[in-house]
Amino acid sequence: MGKIIDVFIIFLNLLICFIFVLETYQVSQQTRNLLWDIELITVFFFIVEYVIRLYVAPDRLRHIFRIYSVIDLVAILPTLSLLIMPFFGLKLDIRILRILRVVRVVRIFRFLRFTSNEHFFFGSISRHMLEVVRLILTILIIFFIFSGVFLYIESSINPNLSTFGDSFYFTVVALTTVGFGDITPVSDTGRAAIVIMILSGIILIPYHASQIVKEWFYISLKKEVICPQCGLRYHERDASHCKSCGHVIFQEYDGDL
Secondary structure, three states: OHHHHHHHHHHHHHHHHHHHHHOOOOOOHHHHHHHHHHHHHHHHHHHHHHHHHHHHOOOHHHHHOOHHHHHHHHHHHHHHHHHHHHHHOOOOOHHHHHHHHHHHHHHHHHHHHHHOOOOOOOOOOOHHHHHHHHHHHHHHHHHHHHHHHHHHHHOOOOOOOOOHHHHHHHHHHHHOOOOOOOOOOOOHHHHHHHHHHHHHHHHHHHHHHHHHHHHHHHHHOEEEOOOOOOOOOEEEOOOOEOOOOOOEOOOOOOOOO
């Protein structure tokens, strides 16, 4: 049941990101209304998840300020704001709408919760594969976040930029230092966003790549024997007892004695 819930939440995360992308294209008003209804249903499940996590948290005040809880809340607020603000007589002018749309791009950070520890899908994948997932997710998050931000900064003033696809193409070209020049930022804010994107890629991508190498090197020195007592997966090749709980694992070792 836990895995089913995880898969369902991941599907909702993908769905809400897909809606964000699709809304940047020229679609009919009927399609936009349908996307809005789907977003409302998706955010409803996000709210339910947030409330349940808050309810079962041992320290609710501390839970509110955890980074993943803040991300969950930020993912909910834009849609709630669009629903609540008219009831208080607040006008949704173009500036507020643009800010709310930019904030929606951070919803992709919700995927980080699933790779925060080794219990990803209840331990269904190994530690080194988890590092690979983190690297791929980091690259996708960088591309997605800065594509969305760059789009809403430059779309109104840049004639070569109109959809998320255009912005995504530019961020990939910029981050890979190819620089074809067919799309370039025309505002100082857009240039600043691209500088931050490139610096983020230079710092984060090599870091996660080094973690993969480190994990694979660690595993090469170990032997995969799962302790029946505590579940520790990797042990030294000459270990006869688990280094975590001391349980006998009866591992054979070809030594000189």
